Amino acid sequence: MTEAQAFVTLATTDAYCMGCIVVGKSLRRHGTSKKLVVMVSPNVSRVGRLALDDVFDEVVVVDVLDSRDKAHLTWLGRPELGVTFTKLHCWTLTHFSKCVFLDADTLVLCNVDELFEYEELSAAPDPGWPDCFNSGVFVFRPSLNTHTQILEHAAQHGSFDGGDQGVLNTFFSDWAVKDIRKHLPFVYNLTASAVYTHLPAFQQYGHHAKIVHFLGGIKPWHHSYNPQAASESSFRDSSKNFAAQFMHLWWAEYYSQNQQQVK
Numbered sequence: 177m178t179e180a181q182a183f184v185t186l187a188t189t190d191a192y193c194m195g196c197i198v199v200g201k202s203l204r205r206h207g208t209s210k211k212l213v214v215m216v217s218p219n220v221s222r223v224g225r226l227a228l229d230d231v232f233d234e235v236v237v238v239d240v241l242d243s244r245d246k247a248h249l250t251w252l253g254r255p256e257l258g259v260t261f262t263k264l265h266c267w268t269l270t271h272f273s274k275c276v277f278l279d280a281d282t283l284v285l286c287n288v289d290e291l292f293e294y295e296e297l298s299a300a301p302d303p304g305w306p307d308c309f310n311s312g313v314f315v316f317r318p319s320l321n322t323h324t325q326i327l328e329h330a331a332q333h334g335s336f337d338g339g340d341q342g343v344l345n346t347f348f349s350d351w352a353v354k355d356i357r358k359h360l361p362f363v364y365n366l367t368a369s370a371v372y373t374h375l376p377a378f379q380q381y382g383h384h385a386k387i388v389h390f391l392g393g394i395k396p397w398h399h400s401y402n403p404q405a406a407s408e409s410s411f412r413d414s415s416k417n418f419a420a421q422f423m424h425l426w427w428a429e430y431y432s433q434n435q436q437q438v439k
């Protein structure tokens with residue numbers, strides 16, 4: 177059995193490629209010893225793929241899986257999330273024994289290789305419904321058997337939110353109560369919005385943040401950013417504006433030099 181391990185992310189559009197680049201660069205900046213894999217759909221441009229090639233060990237082309245569950249997604253106000261079903265292809269990466277999936281809208285703040293000590297399926301609670309896990313960061317074991325089972329489960333039961341998170345939560349349905357060791361600390365999937373809604377908790381624990389997740393409709397790449405104009409000091413002044421600081425860190429990572437790749 178292979179012992180190889182990898183961080184895995186996903187882009188089905190060139191915009192999400194920007195996010196993947198930041199995921200990869202931030203993992204390398206903090207000296208990960210794991211392989212970096214990005215799954216892309218065939219429509220991602222050649223330029224987008226070449227940029228990913230510079231950062232990732234493997235760029236794997238996968239088909240787009242669409243939940244076609246328009247009713248649920250419209251209700252959530254996020255019709256684009258049907259393609260997040262594509263994420264389920266990560267279980268087919270069977271040349272790895274264990275992987276950590278990271279959404280393209282995450283930013284890694286320190287070395288998080290210890291995540292590989294957790295078992296499938298480990299994830300952090302969703303801030304909106306903490307008895308569900310958030311599927312932006314999770315530990316899993318690639319397996320064609322599991323992949324088939326999840327797709328069958330999806331076909332049979334659909335997804336209660338129209339996206340991968342609904343499917344995965346009903347598939348790994350005992351996550352909330354069975355084994356507390358599969359609950360990742362919230363600092364591994366710190367949603368930028370939680371900074372506002374739970375400011376006292378953020379002030380107490382925020383300095384332990386390890387992975388920031390820009391969950392929601394507005395992503396860092398939707399904001400314009402001028403690397404010349406945005407001096408560090410203007411952000412330091414707004415010490416209360418943590419979300420803006422994370423956004424700044426995201427853009428700084430996007431424009432940073434590529435770290436040496438250990439291939």
Ligand code: UDP
Pocket residue numbers: 185186187188189192256257259260263278279280281312390391392393
């Ligand atoms: N994704 C993608 N293309 C899309 C939408 C989503 O590649 O059009 C992937 C990407 O990796 C993204 C993940 O699916 O991070 C989950 O979507 P998103 O992060 O937008 O959902 P949220 O975390 O805001 O619920």
Ligand code: MN
Pocket residue numbers: 279280281282312389390391392
């Ligand atoms: Mn996300």
